[in-house]
Amino acid sequence: MKRLAVLVSGSGSNMQSIADSVNRGILKGLVEIVLVISNNPGAYALERARNENIKAVCIERKSFEDEISFNGAILRELRNAETDIVCLAGYMRMIGREIIRAYRGKMLNIHPALLPKFGGKGMYGRHVHEAVVKSGETKSGATVHFVEEEYDTGKIIVQREVEVFASDTPQDISKRVLAVEHRIYPEAIKKVIEGKV
Ligand code: GAR
Numbered sequence: 001m002k003r004l005a006v007l008v009s010g011s012g013s014n015m016q017s018i019a020d021s022v023n024r025g026i027l028k029g030l031v032e033i034v035l036v037i038s039n040n041p042g043a044y045a046l047e048r049a050r051n052e053n054i055k056a057v058c059i060e061r062k063s064f065e066d067e068i069s070f071n072g073a074i075l076r077e078l079r080n081a082e083t084d085i086v087c088l089a090g091y092m093r094m095i096g097r098e099i100i101r102a103y104r105g106k107m108l109n110i111h112p113a114l115l116p117k118f119g120g121k122g123m124y125g126r127h128v129h130e131a132v133v134k135s136g137e138t139k140s141g142a143t144v145h146f147v148e149e150e151y152d153t154g155k156i157i158v159q160r161e162v163e164v165f166a167s168d169t170p171q172d173i174s175k176r177v178l179a180v181e182h183r184i185y186p187e188a189i190k191k192v193i194e195g196k197v
Pocket of ligand 1: 112178
């Protein structure tokens with residue numbers, strides 16, 4: 001069994017989809033979620049984690065003097081939990097370089113667009129879907145990729161398209177993309193564990 005940690009900042013619906021796959025889906029018997037870390041004390045993801053009986057901790061940037069000690073605290077929690085794989089699931093902060101180095105090839109992120117399109121600094125959450133509407137693209141989608149030091153640049157593990165219609169609002173696209181995210185994140189984790197990347 002691989003020991004998985006999930007980093008979150010918000011609703012945690014992707015974390016929930018991973019937990020559901022562990023409980024009764026394609027990750028059953030392969031993965032155990034050992035830790036959820038949120039940088040946001042108000043994240044609904046923390047409540048979801050507790051409902052699933054998963055250890056959930058909040059590590060807030062403002063409790064630390066600098067980025068280095070903040071990242072050090074995250075790394076310590078990951079190591080204490082003997083984490084094998086780290087999944088960023090709606091984690092809305094830049095992840096520290098030292099954490100990326102410690103988990104290179106074992107840290108995944110989900111992005112709500114067809115990377116390399118609509119990635120990079122400032123492209124997160126609703127901003128991505130707003131940019132897709134403005135661009136007039138007829139397709140969007142979701143991407144699970146390995147985390148590298150530059151935003152949204154690591155090797156792609158799974159990517160899936162959704163259609164975009166002329167009448168779509170950013171919220172419409174967000175809903176359609178999120179439904180795909182919930183399917184492809186567990187698939188990507190399985191691929192990584194089975195060495196099929
Ligand atoms: C998801 O759409 C995820 O792809 C996006 O935030 C949402 C989190 O939803 N992540 C990013 O934009 C990161 N660049 P969730 O908290 O319900 O899983």
